[in-house]
Amino acid sequence: MLNNIAIGQYFPGNSILHRLDPRVKLVLLLVYLAEVFVFSNARSYMILGATAGLLIWISGVPFRMVLRSLKPLWWIILFTFIIHLFSHPGTPLWTIGMFTMTWEGVNQGVFISLRLILLILMSSLLTFTTSPLRLTDALESLLNPLKRFGLPAHELAMMMTIALRFIPTLIEETDKIMKAQESRGADFSTGSVLSRLRNMVPVLVPLFLSAFRRADELAMAMEARGYRGGIGRTRMKVLQIGSVDYLAVFLFLLMTAALCMISWAG
């Protein structure tokens, strides 16, 4: 009942996108997201949208799966779209009661929705093409310079790795506990919000207990294998920037140059 969550799911593959250095991917994604905010005009969005589509195609992740990552946020997108429809002054299109829909509103609504969709699609494309382990490796490597200022980069990355690793385990566990309590007549799907929350207690208590037990066991297992934090730790697979990465950065710069020209020169 809980196995339809697409966000943060890795889709194994061997596309160019999968093989890119995760640090490069992460930085380029951040710049792309910034560009979505900076260049907010129709022609730029055409380029940004086309890039997104092209990248999804290159990644080899089924389009349906990428779209599924929009599902949990569908209502937010719809909600912002409707709010924008009615909240911009300008040429009226249609009036119901005190609300007036305007041309400017439609325009703005489409833009904001597109912006949200691009943000979500590209972010989930990163997690679709990068295994959680490589992603946290990238984070650690990017945060490394901040170690000098006392930021525990390795520990943060390790915490993230562990958290990501245990999401599916905990989902499975929740599913099992819910089924067991349902067999004893518990009801999770009817009643008021308050009573439903109260009905979750028989699930949450065992879930927390098992999470703590797992944390304890994991800590013990890590210590038993000599783990003592990031100092002096070496890696089996060291991240390395290769020619594909330079190519990706170059193409990305080209796209950015095109965006600049369209927005400011034309």
Place this chain on the structure above:
Amino acid sequence: MSIELKEVTYCYMPGTPYERYALRQVSVSIQDGSFTAIAGHTGSGKSTLVQHLNGLLQPSSGQVLVDGIDLKGSDKEARAAAKAARRRVGMVFQYPEQQLFEETVEKDVAFGPKNQGLDPGLVQGRVEEAMNLVGLDYASFRNRSPFQLSGGQKRRAAIAGVLALHPRYLVLDEPTAGLDPCGREDLIRMIQKLHRDWKLTIVFISHSMEDVARLADSVILMNHGECVIQDDPDTVFSRDDLLQAAGLRPPHIQRLLRKLQAAGVPVQTRAKNIEECLARIREGLKHAQ
């Protein structure tokens, strides 16, 4: 009166790249009053199968009938009947002690009957009865925290929570997993008592062929989501080919008796436990003289 599965197929996450068939065309029946074992290696679909018995999972295709009532009710009336039928099947998951959550054993055992909407007096009676059934003295255990009990006691408290629902059928998913030998023995005796004295129909999943030989009068052998055979233990244990394909071996006593037979000692191979095995060997040796 029985539980019937008719050509049940179950598919996890259909229509996605992760689509996986856990059950294919499984048809088995669990007779009223029987002691049925479900055997098979990890991932053979045992757990998925038992979750169909009380409607936690609905088959992708096929039917589950409890006492003749289809658990997939089509209209409102049928759904109410299905709900009542589901209640007749008590389900004890693997490591059931991990689902304890209340402050006291009494409150935890009372969770099920309370959900059924029984009035408090009746609930208390059920709790007392269920706790005594599993060997946790009501007077001395009712106010203890379930988290302070020993492993075996916790498990029995959890089983009491299911027994308090007064099921006709009791389904146990590997009830003895992770218990020490004494705890295992106690638990098995308790389950036997429930079957003998309380006339409960028992369905249990087990990896131990010894336990299956000792307890069951019907065995369902699962392999790759299919039911390979359902028959009495002797017939199943004589099918070495099927057992081997399913990654299992006949119990030691059966293997010993078969080896003796192969060596020319005229022994019968029907034996449930060590005492019966010894008797077969004595008979065989007497014959041989």
